[in-house]
Amino acid sequence: MSRPSSDLELLIRLDRGTGPLHRQIERQVESAIRSGALAAGAAMPSSRQLADQLGVSRGVVIEAYGQLIAGGYLMSEARRAPRVADVGDHSPSSQSRRLPPPKRFDYDLRPGRPSLETFPRAAWSRALRRAVQSTDDSSFGYPDPGGHPALRASLAEYLGRVRGVATSADNVIVTQGATQGIGLIGRALASRGFRAVGLEDPSHRDQRALMEGAGLEVVPVAVDADGLQVSALAPSRAETVLVTPAHQFPTGVLMSPSRRSQLISWVDESDRYVLEDDYDAEFRFAGSPVGAIQGLRPDRVVYIGSTSKALSPALRIGWVIVPQDLHDDVVRLKRYADLGSPTVPQLALADLIDSGDYDRHLRRVRQLYGKRRRAVVRAVERGFPGADVLGIEAGLHIAIRVEALDERRFQQLAEQQASVAIGVLGEHAIKFQPASALLLGFAAETENRLQVAVNRLAKLL
Numbered sequence: 464m465s466r467p468s469s470d471l472e473l474l475i476r477l478d479r480g481t482g483p484l485h486r487q488i489e490r491q492v493e494s495a496i497r498s499g500a501l502a503a504g505a506a507m508p509s510s511r512q513l514a515d516q517l518g519v520s521r522g523v524v525i526e527a528y529g530q531l532i533a534g535g536y537l538m539s540e541a542r543r544a545p546r547v548a549d550v551g552d553h554s555p556s557s558q559s560r561r562l563p564p565p566k567r568f569d570y571d572l573r574p575g576r577p578s579l580e581t582f583p584r585a586a587w588s589r590a591l592r593r594a595v596q597s598t599d600d601s602s603f604g605y606p607d608p609g610g611h612p613a614l615r616a617s618l619a620e621y622l623g624r625v626r627g628v629a630t631s632a633d634n635v636i637v638t639q640g641a642t643q644g645i646g647l648i649g650r651a652l653a654s655r656g657f658r659a660v661g662l663e664d665p666s667h668r669d670q671r672a673l674m675e676g677a678g679l680e681v682v683p684v685a686v687d688a689d690g691l692q693v694s695a696l697a698p699s700r701a702e703t704v705l706v707t708p709a710h711q712f713p714t715g716v717l718m719s720p721s722r723r724s725q726l727i728s729w730v731d732e733s734d735r736y737v738l739e740d741d742y743d744a745e746f747r748f749a750g751s752p753v754g755a756i757q758g759l760r761p762d763r764v765v766y767i768g769s770t771s772k773a774l775s776p777a778l779r780i781g782w783v784i785v786p787q788d789l790h791d792d793v794v795r796l797k798r799y800a801d802l803g804s805p806t807v808p809q810l811a812l813a814d815l816i817d818s819g820d821y822d823r824h825l826r827r828v829r830q831l832y833g834k835r836r837r838a839v840v841r842a843v844e845r846g847f848p849g850a851d852v853l854g855i856e857a858g859l860h861i862a863i864r865v866e867a868l869d870e871r872r873f874q875q876l877a878e879q880q881a882s883v884a885i886g887v888l889g890e891h892a893i894k895f896q897p898a899s900a901l902l903l904g905f906a907a908e909t910e911n912r913l914q915v916a917v918n919r920l921a922k923l924l
Contacts, residue, residue, distance in 0.1 A: 470510065475492070484517075484519055485523045488517070492507075492537075496547055501547045502547060507544050512544075523648070569881075570884070571907065571914060573886050574902045575904060577859060578774075578831065581831065586815060586823075589820075591808075594811045594814055601638060602810065606803030609636050609797065610802075611806055611809040614810065617780055618816070627757075628755050630784045634787065634790060636784075638804065639779045639804055640781040643781065644783040646676065647793050647800070650796050651789055652765070657679065658679065659701050659702055661682045661683075661736075662704075664893035675707070688716055689720060690708060693725040702733075713888055716853070730764070737760070743857060745773050747857040748857060750856070754910040757784065761786065765785050765786070766784040768782055776806060778812075780809065838913050843917055845921075862888060862902050870888065870900065871889060873887075873923065874887050876923050884918070886901070889902040903917070
């Protein structure tokens with residue numbers, strides 16, 4: 464909704480001793496338009512309002528606006544204040560400032576993308592409204608860097624109930640997504656003298672960047688059908704390890720009970736930590752639920768989660784649950800990073816959880832994603848004879864292994880010839896080159912569109 468022109472202000476400095484005032488206004492507005500400070504389509508203040516702001520007669524502004532309209536810098540509209548015309552950017556550095564537009568594809572099957580149209584707008588709007596109306600004035604000050612107490616309490620109860628996480632609200636720290644949480648933990652460990660972190664190989668590319676950015680050496684640890692090969696940790700330099708045990712990214716496997724026990728034994732051997740990224744844990748479509756590793760050893764396991772897949776990545780709400788001896792270090796780093804996450808969305812999420820709307824939303828999208836996964840698997844079975852679907856029935860993507868396939872070349876052809884964006888296993892490898900596999904996200908596309916997209920991919924074979 465556009466603001467009335469009488470509400471708008473404009474930065475113009477007048478010097479009454481250096482020439483006609485209308486020329487000064489004209490030159491400064493023209494310069495602002497050319498530089499991009501005034502964007503094409505932006506509304507200008509009315510002539511009366513700008514005259515009041517600058518302390519000049521209205522006729523001075525009308526004269527300046529008239530010249531700018533004549534020069535093509537402003538567009539005149541009947542009974543309305545003018546708007547900025549699209550004159551292009553003629554400055555030498557304009558091209559360097561422009562980011563290339565994102566690539567567009569007919570079908571986007573890259574992994575990790577939730578369905579955006581399922582965001583619970585009505586429930587979130589109610590939660591936001593209740594949060595703003597019911598909270599006290601103190602909540603509108605600088606936030607607690609550890610997170611608002613209401614959300615920390617709601618998360619402690621919820622995660623204990625659905626993931627078997629053992630914690631109190633005091634150990635929950637609210638972050639801007641899981642990405643920030645992983646980075647903060649890495650920096651906290653580095654500040655304590657930790658030097659090397661084990662990473663699943665393959666694993667999400669961002670994890671490696673975050674750990675190296677924190678100053679830690681990355682030690683690749685291979686993954687097989689049972690998850691992380693824990694036996695490889697002992698002879699390595701790793702002093703801590705980051706895992707995705709509920710649904711390993713990108714292979715989709717579940718860490719077996721025996722590997723979980725081995726991991727806890729490895730932790731107990733020395734002063735070590737496990738960083739548990741509970742990736743995709745909300746979306747399991749078959750089999751018995753498996754709790755978080757954190758519940759087995761809460762004093763040595765850091766638990767990491769977010770709403771990015773469950774609700775929307777746009778919310779940027781995540782959390783880390785840390786052992787007490789790391790708590791103050793992580794809160795201190797969070798404070799220095801951004802002074803704390805925005806309070807009102809935290810209160811809205813707490814309301815969504817406490818009201819039961821969060822559980823209801825997850826049940827709805829879990830059912831939807833289960834149908835979409837079955838649809839993409841059926842399409843793969845028809846279009847890719849002999850292909851193996853890896854991993855368990857969970858998450859937002861599948862990994863399929865196709866014999867004698869150059870995955871990088873196929874990915875390129877899929878984008879250029881079929882206009883289908885996909886992921887491949889090799890782009891997440893660190894050291895151990897895995898067998899070729901395609902990664903197909905299914906959550907963001909309808910069942911019919913998934914069928915068409917996979918058909919296009921099958922034709923490329």
